[in-house]
Amino acid sequence: MAQYNPVTEAVLAALKAAVGAEFVKNDPETLTKYQTDEETDPRLFHKPEVVVLPGNTGEVAKVMKIANQFNVPVTPRSAGTSVSDGAIPVYGGIVLLMERMHKILEINEAGMYMVVEAGALTKEIQEAAKAKNLLYAGDPCSADSCMIGGNIATNAGGNRAVRYGTTRDQIYAVEVVTPTGDIVNLGARLKKKSTGYCLEQLIMGSEGTLGIITKATLKLLPLPPYRLDLLAIFTDLHKAVTLVPNLIKAGLNPTSVEFMDNKFVRSSSDYCETKLPHYEDGCYLIVTIETFNEDELDTKMEQLDEICESSGAVDVLEADDRVWNLRRNCLESTRSISLIGSSDDLVVPVDQIANCITHLMDVSKDFKFTLFCLAHAGDGNLHFQLLKGDMTDQEWEDQVNGFHAIAYPYVYSLGGRLSGEHAIGAKKLVAMEKVTDPVELNMMRAIKRALDPKNILNPGKIFNV
Numbered sequence: 301m302a303q304y305n306p307v308t309e310a311v312l313a314a315l316k317a318a319v320g321a322e323f324v325k326n327d328p329e330t331l332t333k334y335q336t337d338e339e340t341d342p343r344l345f346h347k348p349e350v351v352v353l354p355g356n357t358g359e360v361a362k363v364m365k366i367a368n369q370f371n372v373p374v375t376p377r378s379a380g381t382s383v384s385d386g387a388i389p390v391y392g393g394i395v396l397l398m399e400r401m402h403k404i405l406e407i408n409e410a411g412m413y414m415v416v417e418a419g420a421l422t423k424e425i426q427e428a429a430k431a432k433n434l435l436y437a438g439d440p441c442s443a444d445s446c447m448i449g450g451n452i453a454t455n456a457g458g459n460r461a462v463r464y465g466t467t468r469d470q471i472y473a474v475e476v477v478t479p480t481g482d483i484v485n486l487g488a489r490l491k492k493k494s495t496g497y498c499l500e501q502l503i504m505g506s507e508g509t510l511g512i513i514t515k516a517t518l519k520l521l522p523l524p525p526y527r528l529d530l531l532a533i534f535t536d537l538h539k540a541v542t543l544v545p546n547l548i549k550a551g552l553n554p555t556s557v558e559f560m561d562n563k564f565v566r567s568s569s570d571y572c573e574t575k576l577p578h579y580e581d582g583c584y585l586i587v588t589i590e591t592f593n594e595d596e597l598d599t600k601m602e603q604l605d606e607i608c609e610s611s612g613a614v615d616v617l618e619a620d621d622r623v624w625n626l627r628r629n630c631l632e633s634t635r636s637i638s639l640i641g642s643s644d645d646l647v648v649p650v651d652q653i654a655n656c657i658t659h660l661m662d663v664s665k666d667f668k669f670t671l672f673c674l675a676h677a678g679d680g681n682l683h684f685q686l687l688k689g690d691m692t693d694q695e696w697e698d699q700v701n702g703f704h705a706i707a708y709p710y711v712y713s714l715g716g717r718l719s720g721e722h723a724i725g726a727k728k729l730v731a732m733e734k735v736t737d738p739v740e741l742n743m744m745r746a747i748k749r750a751l752d753p754k755n756i757l758n759p760g761k762i763f764n765v
């Protein structure tokens with residue numbers, strides 16, 4: 301168990317001197333606000349002792365030096381949309397909030413890159429790129445509210461990852477404050493690089509345990525001018541998910557391949573007050589194709605239409621924004637059914653996605669919770685939402701643990717992993733320690749100890765040191 305000191309008057313005074321008194325908050329309302337992220341189970345909340353809002357990289361570095369000096373833990377936080385309890389300050393201490401560092405510093409059209417502060421909103425980055433007829437390809441479904449620093453720290457995925465990869469594929473370089481308070485620039489605006497360890501990639505996806513990202517240089521791409529979204533509806537779930545690897549093999553290079561089971565179709569349709577065909581019995585597969593040439597788009601759409609129909613789709617429609625709205629609101633929609641739920645994010649090889657979804661949905665029938673399933677199907681990444689409903693807390697915990705005890709080893713047996721995009725956070729720490737090769741886990745621990753000898757930065761996440 302990590303041992304830390306409390307945030308004393310001396311710590312508060314040092315923090316106020318570092319960032320300005322108005323940006324150091326420890327009133328009860330603020331502390332309550334930052335005791336959780338998207339977590340809804342109060343048993344998992346932890347209050348910070350102080351919330352600090354630095355205004356620049358130098359101030360972040362000062363906060364880390366103070367934290368080391370006084371042995372106080374620090375939890376970096378961007379928008380707090382983590383669904384893996386990543387932004388919860390498990391050991392109290394300081395929550396370091398990035399929201400003041402939100403500027404887009406440079407958009408370079410000729411060089412096709414953008415430099416941003418880590419607290420810039422993902423949506424604003426996407427819009428700024430689009431205004432220059434360029435594409436920032438990172439696109440988590442939470443883009444309206446999350447920040448780029450949080451995306452980099454979790455290696456966020458989303459709807460376009462099947463074509464463009466996850467956040468780590470969109471980044472040239474990062475400016476980082478180390479756990480001991482040094483400032484370093486990692487990576488470079490280069491197409492290729494074989495110059496020592498690839499430390500920028502180590503920081504990406506490290507969930508704020510190895511450094512605080514303060515700036516990033518993002519890759520921009522040409523924006524494809526032609527786009528069509530298609531909704532393929534299936535009444536047989538297995539047929540819907542079996543189609544996915546065929547679609548990838550056909551060389552259509554889709555931008556998105558999103559799957560919603562019928563429970564999500566119904567909950568999100570009710571929530572959005574939008575009813576599309578087969579509301580009662582349909583699973584939806586949303587496929588987006590983008591091209592630089594109109595004829596290519598027509599050819600690919602014909603091909604896609606044929607594949608969907610020959611795979612057993614009962615309806616194939618051109619999808620408008622109502623369909624994407626249903627997809628975006630899936631998670632929100634289940635909250636009106638049960639406030640307490642457990643979202644799971646698992647990833648398997650794309651050719652195993654059909655087996656995995658159908659098998660685990662069958663397994664879930666032996667449990668009392670309600671299971672909803674959606675997937676970024678084109679990259680093998682599935683999300684289960686388990687809803688508590690009418691159960692005692694103990695029963696709920698036993699049910700969820702019982703399901704995970706079957707699901708996680710099964711996913712590993714298929715060559716999968718515990719998280720495709722939401723990361724491990726505090727939520728899957730115990731599972732991570734159970735399923736990870738001990739040698740791999742010890743390599744991770746050795747890196748953490750070397751960079752953060754006092755275990756100051758985001759303790760209680762990914763694994764125990």
Ligand SMILES: Cc1cc2nc3c(=O)[nH]c(=O)nc-3n(C[C@H](O)[C@H](O)[C@H](O)COP(=O)(O)OP(=O)(O)OC[C@H]3O[C@@H](n4cnc5c(N)ncnc54)[C@H](O)[C@@H]3O)c2cc1C
Binds near residue numbers: 375
């Ligand atoms: C409705 C909804 C839809 C979602 N859809 C997707 C999706 O499609 N794809 C996906 O990948 N995720 C999705 N998520 C999860 C979440 O939005 C992502 O994990 C996102 O990247 C978190 O960003 P944030 O700004 O909210 O970070 P936070 O929640 O504040 O932090 C996330 C983690 O990163 C660390 N961190 C934050 N900022 C920094 C920093 N500057 N330096 C170092 N560490 C930092 C935190 O300590 C924490 O561990 C969704 C969440 C919701 C609620």
